[in-house]
Amino acid sequence: MAKSKFRFGTVGTPRSAPKKPGGAVGAVIRLHELGFDSFEIGWVRSVRVKEETCVLIKEAGAEHDVALSVHAPYFINLNAEDEEWPKSRKRLMDAAHYGNLAGATDIIFHPGSYFGRPPDEVLKKAIPRLQGCVDELRAADNPAILRPETMGKSALLGTLQDALMMSKEIEGVEPCVDFSHLYARAGDGTRNSYGDWTEALKRYKKALGARALKRMHIHLSGIEYGPKGERKHLMLAESDFDLDSLLRALHDMGCGGRIVCESPIMEDDALVIQKAWRKLAGS
Numbered sequence: 001m002a003k004s005k006f007r008f009g010t011v012g013t014p015r016s017a018p019k020k021p022g023g024a025v026g027a028v029i030r031l032h033e034l035g036f037d038s039f040e041i042g043w044v045r046s047v048r049v050k051e052e053t054c055v056l057i058k059e060a061g062a063e064h065d066v067a068l069s070v071h072a073p074y075f076i077n078l079n080a081e082d083e084e085w086p087k088s089r090k091r092l093m094d095a096a097h098y099g100n101l102a103g104a105t106d107i108i109f110h111p112g113s114y115f116g117r118p119p120d121e122v123l124k125k126a127i128p129r130l131q132g133c134v135d136e137l138r139a140a141d142n143p144a145i146l147r148p149e150t151m152g153k154s155a156l157l158g159t160l161q162d163a164l165m166m167s168k169e170i171e172g173v174e175p176c177v178d179f180s181h182l183y184a185r186a187g188d189g190t191r192n193s194y195g196d197w198t199e200a201l202k203r204y205k206k207a208l209g210a211r212a213l214k215r216m217h218i219h220l221s222g223i224e225y226g227p228k229g230e231r232k233h234l235m236l237a238e239s240d241f242d243l244d245s246l247l248r249a250l251h252d253m254g255c256g257g258r259i260v261c262e263s264p265i266m267e268d269d270a271l272v273i274q275k276a277w278r279k280l281a282g283s
Contacts, residue, residue, distance in 0.1 A: 152230025
């Protein structure tokens with residue numbers, strides 16, 4: 001069987017993971033049992049982990065060939081007021097520090113809010129701040145890639161263009177593309193076709209190069225939306241998100257990397273995505 005160009009897994013611990021050994025180590029073991037090879041550790045409230053635990057997570061990932069990433073705390077805002085920015089920065093840097101110790105190669109984070117300001121103005125503040133984070137990581141010999149996530153609400157910093165601009169300007173930053181968020185962000189059910197996703201991937205390639213398409217980090221789920229964008233994640237079967245069109249676009253554009261699912265039934269829907277991809281790719 002040909003090796004898939006994508007690794008598959010979940011964002012957060014799968015629901016079927018046993019209580020022991022528990023935590024990220026137990027999640028890695030369970031995902032491996034289910035036939036997955038990617039795991040995004042959900043440190044979404046805070047980063048409270050011991051270095052000894054990080055060592056165990058890294059060992060588990062290596063032993064079971066599960067590629068690791070981290071979802072940093074939600075409360076990060078590259079557009080925060082000056083007095084609030086140090087708190088956001090610390091959350092991101094803690095996720096990157098302990099994530100690296102745990103064997104995570106990529107740190108996913110929500111980039112923040114526009115606060116009603118124009119995107120170009122916000123990016124003028126966000127990009128230097130993010131550059132400073134990368135500079136500090138590299139000075140500490142931390143190779144983690146920082147990945148601003150595309151967001152599902154129109155008030156939030158996180159269009160595909162936002163993520164591409166940050167990534168184009170800063171070496172060591174690349175997008176986390178949540179295609180379900182991009183679909184929901186429009187708020188009207190558009191941007192859900194093969195042509196839409198192919199056009200988006202061509203923009204990605206133009207901005208970051210063909211090689212970047214081979215190392216994408218993708219979030220997928222069903223999604224409920226309204227006029228202002230995302231409302232909540234859904235099971236794929238309950239959503240009108242056109243998964244097949246997206247997978248065909250990814251396949252035809254020669255994409256690869258990781259696809260992790262964050263639907264309410266994450267490992268079940270991850271299996272749906274994995275099976276659909278393998279059927280399409282003939283692997």
